[in-house]
Amino acid sequence: MVVTGKGGVGKTTVAAALGLLAARRGKRTVVCEVAEQERLAALFGVGDVGHEERELAPGLHAVSVQPNRAKEEWLHHQLKSATLAGVLGGSRMFQYLTAAAPGLSELVTIGKVWDLAQLERRTSGSVFDLAIVDAPSTGHGLAMLRAPGTYANVARVGPISRQAGIIDSFLHDSASTGVLVVALPEEMPVSETIDFERRLADEVGMQVEQVVVNAVYPQRFGVEEAERLRSLDGRASPSARAALRAALAEHERARGQRSHLRRLRRRVKAPVATLPYVFEPELGRDEVELLASELERRL
Amino acid sequence: MIADWLERKEVCICAGSGGVGKTTTSAAIALGMAARGKKVAVVTIDPARRLASSLGLAELGNEERQVAVNVDGELWAMMLDAKRTFDELIEWHAPDERTRDAVLGNRIYQELSNAVAGSQEYMAMEKLHELHQEGRYDLLVLDTPPTRNALDFLDAPRRLSEFIDSRTLQVFTAPGRVGLKVIGRGTGVAFSVMKRATGIDLLEDLGEFFRSFGDMTEGIRERAGRVNALLADSRTAFVLVTSPRRDALEEAAYFHHRLMEAGLPFAGVVANRVHQAGGPTDAAELADLLGDPLARKVIRTYKEERRLAERDRENLAELRGRLGRKPMIEVPHLHDDIHDLDGLRQMDAYLFGERAQTGAE
Numbered sequence: 312m313v314v315t316g317k318g319g320v321g322k323t324t325v326a327a328a329l330g331l332l333a334a335r336r337g338k339r340t341v342v343c344e345v346a347e348q349e350r351l352a353a354l355f356g357v358g359d360v361g362h363e364e365r366e367l368a369p370g371l372h373a374v375s376v377q378p379n380r381a382k383e384e385w386l387h388h389q390l391k392s393a394t395l396a397g398v399l400g401g402s403r404m405f406q407y408l409t410a411a412a413p414g415l416s417e418l419v420t421i422g423k424v425w426d427l428a429q430l431e432r433r434t435s436g437s438v439f440d441l442a443i444v445d446a447p448s449t450g451h452g453l454a455m456l457r458a459p460g461t462y463a464n465v466a467r468v469g470p471i472s473r474q475a476g477i478i479d480s481f482l483h484d485s486a487s488t489g490v491l492v493v494a495l496p497e498e499m500p501v502s503e504t505i506d507f508e509r510r511l512a513d514e515v516g517m518q519v520e521q522v523v524v525n526a527v528y529p530q531r532f533g534v535e536e537a538e539r540l541r542s543l544d545g546r547a548s549p550s551a552r553a554a555l556r557a558a559l560a561e562h563e564r565a566r567g568q569r570s571h572l573r574r575l576r577r578r579v580k581a582p583v584a585t586l587p588y589v590f591e592p593e594l595g596r597d598e599v600e601l602l603a604s605e606l607e608r609r610l
Numbered sequence: 611m612i613a614d615w616l617e618r619k620e621v622c623i624c625a626g627s628g629g630v631g632k633t634t635t636s637a638a639i640a641l642g643m644a645a646r647g648k649k650v651a652v653v654t655i656d657p658a659r660r661l662a663s664s665l666g667l668a669e670l671g672n673e674e675r676q677v678a679v680n681v682d683g684e685l686w687a688m689m690l691d692a693k694r695t696f697d698e699l700i701e702w703h704a705p706d707e708r709t710r711d712a713v714l715g716n717r718i719y720q721e722l723s724n725a726v727a728g729s730q731e732y733m734a735m736e737k738l739h740e741l742h743q744e745g746r747y748d749l750l751v752l753d754t755p756p757t758r759n760a761l762d763f764l765d766a767p768r769r770l771s772e773f774i775d776s777r778t779l780q781v782f783t784a785p786g787r788v789g790l791k792v793i794g795r796g797t798g799v800a801f802s803v804m805k806r807a808t809g810i811d812l813l814e815d816l817g818e819f820f821r822s823f824g825d826m827t828e829g830i831r832e833r834a835g836r837v838n839a840l841l842a843d844s845r846t847a848f849v850l851v852t853s854p855r856r857d858a859l860e861e862a863a864y865f866h867h868r869l870m871e872a873g874l875p876f877a878g879v880v881a882n883r884v885h886q887a888g889g890p891t892d893a894a895e896l897a898d899l900l901g902d903p904l905a906r907k908v909i910r911t912y913k914e915e916r917r918l919a920e921r922d923r924e925n926l927a928e929l930r931g932r933l934g935r936k937p938m939i940e941v942p943h944l945h946d947d948i949h950d951l952d953g954l955r956q957m958d959a960y961l962f963g964e965r966a967q968t969g970a971e
Contacts, residue, residue, distance in 0.1 A: 318628010319858065350857065448628050499633075531907050540908065543899050551899065554891035554912035561911050590914040592921035593856055 312443045315452035315507070316493035317500045321525040323350040324594060325493045325586070326445040327367075328602035332610075334370035335603065338440040341372040343424050345455075346447055349375055355596050364427075364436050368596075372437065374427065378416035381423040388433045389470055417451075417458035418475060425478045428487070449492075449507045456482060456490075456515050482517065489520035494575065496524050496568035496585075505578045519581040521610070524572060526588040528565040537562045584609040612639055612849075612961045613646060615877040615937065619847045621742060621840065622751045622877075626851035627861040631882040631941075635851045636753035637665065637687075638957040644685035645958070648748040651686040653737060665951075674741075679951060686747070695733040703829040739837045847877035852929075854884050854922035863932050878937035880961065881926055886942050887912065887919040 314326040323344070330342040341364055344351055349359045351373045357365070362380045364372040421444075426433050428442040446452040459482065462475035482488045492507055494500040508519045532540070540555050540562075547555055576583050586605055589598050616622055616639075624636045633654055640652035651674050652665075665677050665687045674688035697714060704710035713719050738752050840846060848869055852862040862879065869876045891912055896905040930938060941960045944953070 319853070319855075320629060353857075495629075500629075531911060532904075536904055536907075539900070539904070547899060548892060548895055550889060550892045551895045553888035554896060554908050557887060557915040558908040558911045561915070590917065592917060 312441065313446050313452070313456065313488065313490045314443060314493060315446040315449055315490065317495075317503045318448040320493045320495045320500050322448075322493045323348070323354065323445050324599065324602065325491075325523055325525060325606075326443050327351055327354055327599045328586075328606055329491070330371050330373075330443050331368060331599060331603040332606050333441050333443070334368060335607075337370070339370060339372075339438065340441045340443065341374055341427050341437075341439045342367075343427060343442060343444045344373070344375040345420050345424075345444065347375065347377055348445070351375075351445070354594060354599060372439070376420050376423045378420055381419040382416075384426075384434050385419050385422060385474075389474075414454065414458040414461055417455040418462050418478075421455050421458060421482070422474070422478055425481055428481075449503050453507070453510060453514065456511070456517065460515065485518065485520070488517075490517060491521045491523060492519055492581070494522060494524050496527055496571045496575070498571060501571045501575045504575060508579050508581060519579070522575065522579055522581050522583045523606075524575065524583060524585045527572070527585045528561060528568055528588050530565050530569070532558065532562045611963075612642060612880075612939065615849065616643060616749065616847055619845055619877075620747075620749060621738065621843075621846040622749060623738075623754060623841075623846065623848050624752065624851050624880075625754050625848060625865060627858050630851050630853045630858050632851045633753050634954070634957070635849075635880050635882065635941075635961075636751050638954045638961055639849070640687070640749075640751040641679065641681070641685055641951070641954050642958045642962045643749050643751075644679070644683040645681040646962075647682040649684040649686075649746075650749045650751060651688065651741060651747045652751040652753065653688055653690055653734070653741070654753040683748070690734055690737055695737050699733075699736060699833075703833075735837045735841070736833070739833070739840050742840060842872075842874055844875060846875050848874055849877050850879045851882065852879060853882050854925045856925060859925055859929050863929060866933050866936075876936070878939065879929070879933070880939050880941065881929075882941045883943045884926070884940045885915060885918040885922045887916040890916075 312329065314322050314329070316322050316325075326342050330340050333340040342351060344360070351367065352358060352360050352375075355367045355373075357367065360373045360375045362375065362377045364374045367373050423434075424442055424444045427436075427439055430438055432438065446455060459475040459479035463472050463479050466472035466475065490511065492504050494504040504522060508522075511517050511519060537559060540559050544552060544555060572583075572585070584606070586602055586609075589601070591598055622636075622639060624632050624639070626632050636652055636654060640650045644650045653674075665685075674686045677685040677687050679685055700713050700719075701710055704713065734752060734754060738750060741747065741750055850862050850865055850869075852858045866876065866879075891909065893905070893909055896908055899905070900908060926938070926940065930936070939961060941957060944956060
């Protein structure tokens with residue numbers, strides 16, 4: 312399961328909540344962070360996760376994929392020899408070449424995620440039923456999903472082409488891979504989600520399976536109630552007025568969100584689920600558990 | 611306020627993690643400076659559609675367009691097309707048509723230029739440099755690409771010149787197999803292992819790409835050096851954009867650290883979406899005014915707002931401490947996200963105007 316979305320919309324939180332939900336349902340699950348992120352660790356209040364799988368909760372593991380380590384693992388497997396892999400990995404020329412080769416780090420990253428999802432893994436570690444990848448934001452996420460197909464084409468023959476082809480087919484098989492887009496009920500994230508769905512279909516040939524709109528305000532006040540709050544503004548003391556204005560501001564925000572949500576629902580083909588705004592200063596394990604329960608009700 | 615930060619500056623680079631309002635802030639700064647008599651160009655990447663169309667950017671390629679807005683100065687805007695900029699760079703530096711066509715037609719190049727792995731970041735810098743060289747504007751405002759690691763773009767020019775210096779390129783650019791002999795045995799072994807790991811076709815494509823690229827290395831390296839110099843110039847200002855959320859602040863602090871390390875000119879922080887709330891409210895009065903059920907809802911809403919305001923205040927105070935009391939402007943959580951000229955003007959009051967709340971300097 313690939314989780315993507317515009318920067319700052321809460322991809323990691325939603326990926327973690329999905330992971331908890333899957334683990335609750337008895338699936339052996341691993342959530343993969345990419346690009347050397349370590350946000351899951353902070354969310355679950357544990358130390359850095361690193362490139363090896365680490366258990367966050369019963370049945371839920373996490374891993375932070377490091378492109379360099381993934382590249383070494385791939386070489387090792389490819390050459391079937393640690394010595395040769397060492398020779399190559401240690402070569403500065405190779406380092407430069409792979410650092411410069413466009414899309415290679417995306418390829419080995421998605422390759423590692425692919426490996427985690429296999430019942431017979433190439434790298435050592437546990438076996439998982441489900442790998443959830445906390446993917447880069449939409450533009451870079453698209454590049455990551457495109458990388459295997461590109462390499463399968465560019466390399467034409469040889470091991471890279473074969474490998475990339477296998478991963479590409481895995482990604483394109485909707486029975487094995489799903490793409491979930493996280494959005495906020497705001498102008499830019501909604502536009503980007505609509506755009507992403509179209510580009511994913513046009514450029515990569517994949518479909519978005521689910522859209523999750525994060526941090527939706529509750530609709531607390533009816534139109535008449537809001538009207539009453541507004542009319543009392545002049546009669547209230549300053550301290551009461553502060554509360555009235557805060558309530559009205561939130562009412563306006565909630566209304567704005569609803570209209571963005573409507574636009575999203577009209578414009579995307581994938582089903583749209585919502586998650587409530589969590590009024591907690593910082594999110595932790597408890598809040599992720601709560602969001603997992605919300606997802607359970609809505610998906 | 612922002613106008614002080616940008617006095618005598620010619621380049622303003624807005625940086626920060628995704629989702630903190632970077633594009634909006636860049637546009638508001640540009641509009642504000644244009645309103646104060648400057649000729650300003652804002653270079654942006656993939657802004658929200660309504661913001662784009664309100665700036666007249668809907669169908670833009672790689673040319674800047676003047677925004678129809680009534681200000682003392684001029685506001686110009688462009689939406690960067692990274693691929694087009696890269697192509698232009700190649701066209702500019704290619705010694706002859708054959709080289710140019712060889713590079714532009716190479717499949718590796720086509721992938722490279724298609725917005726993967728740092729090329730977008732580099733191209734943003736490249737365009738900035740080009741516009742600065744031309745000297746048609748008083749101020750250039752750059753909205754950096756929305757990379758997760760907001761620092762990629764700082765490394766981009768250095769990475770490119772390092773790569774050009776590297777032996778990789780020399781291996782591929784040396785004519786035929788002679789190159790392999792010259793560079794010694796260790797690399798020769800690595801090369802043959804590499805063939806086994808990748809398949810020969812890919813290597814040949816890469817080789818061809820690097821060989822044709824080789825003729826242009828001098829020019830491009832020199833250019834990368836000049837881009838680096840522009841970033842460090844005293845006429846440049848980096849503005850860090852953040853929100854008061856912890857993850858955004860972490861990135862802002864890290865970014866600030868990197869700017870200092872690299873000796874780049876940091877101007878200040880703009881903190882967007884700051885929750886603001888007053889003191890405790892009078893529950894009894896609200897109950898009198900509104901009746902019980904509605905009063906309870908209002909009080910609950912206000913309590914939540916105050917908690918978030920409290921968090922924001924603490925988080926921003928912590929950031930101030932970590933940055934060593936650098937200038938900071940707070941923009942409140944406005945009622946809707948901003949995506950048109952009116953919204954930008956609303957932000958102006960906080961960024962420039964009498965409502966600007968600047969932190970201790």
